[in-house]
Amino acid sequence: MTVRNWSELLAGMSSPRQRPVFTCFTRPFTHAPMRRTRLFFAALLCCACSSEPESPKDPIAKGDFLLARGDTSGAQAAYRLALGQDSLNADLLARMGRIYASQGKAEPADVYLRRAADLTFRRGLTALQTGDRQAARAAFAHTLAIIPAHPLALLQLGDLSLLSDEDAKALEYFEQAIEANPDYAEGYTKAGKLYLRQRRFAEAERAFETSIELNINSADAYLGLGELFQLQQNPSAAAEQYRKVLLIDPRSPLALAALTRLSSHP
Secondary structure (H helix, E strand, O other), rough: OOOHHHHHHOOOOOOOOHOOOOOHHHOOOOOOHHHHHHHHHHHHHHHHOOOOOOHOOOOOHHHHHHHHHHOOOHHHHHHEEEHHHHHOOOOHHHHHHHHHHHHOHHEEEEHHHHHHHHHHHHHHHHHHHOHHHHHHHHHHHHHHHHOOOOHHHHHHHHHHHHHHHOHHHHHHHHHHHHHHHHOOOHHHHHHHHHHOOOHHHHHHHHHHHHHHHOOOOOHHHHHHHHHHHHHHHOHHHHHHHHHHHHOOOOOOOHHHHHHHHHHHHH
């Protein structure tokens, strides 16, 4: 009998016991150890093909781990690797600065910390330009986390507090800015305006005069003195201060308006 195909032969057998087992035709031959070896190398190949470049988070975590164990050299090496992938990471720059500070290396510590603080401060200014006060506040607070006595960040946070009607908080920031840099005139001017608003006249006058001593062209300080003298019912002294403003800025709308009011109500 000629068999055209195996299906005809099998169909002609009524009992399963009559059917031969042709496992060599219906199931591929496999050798278990060899198969496991193939699967192992296939898995390795897949991992090699799908692996991505190392994330900067890995060296950061390694650096933090080494730093916690006291291995500052190893931590610095890890942070440098991370900075090679993200050179604008302010937190990494700050970490490097603090390590150098702990090693007594003041100059490189100052360089890294200032670079980190400059990045966050500029981000705050950019946020202000776009009108995002929340992001600006967070960026300036980040700056203070890097350099706690950063006078410009303190002044910016004071201004933001004023915009939120938080006068007490604003004055606290301005006073901290003065303490951080006693030679910066703007801190005294801003504090003087709030003293004036609170009718703390003696403190306001002292703040404005200090600002002028530091910066003879501080128009805002002269304006503040002019307003102070008006509140104290001294129009001639107030007019003198407003005229000083015009020497600095002949078109000052505030000084011109104040002189106009004084001349119409002698």
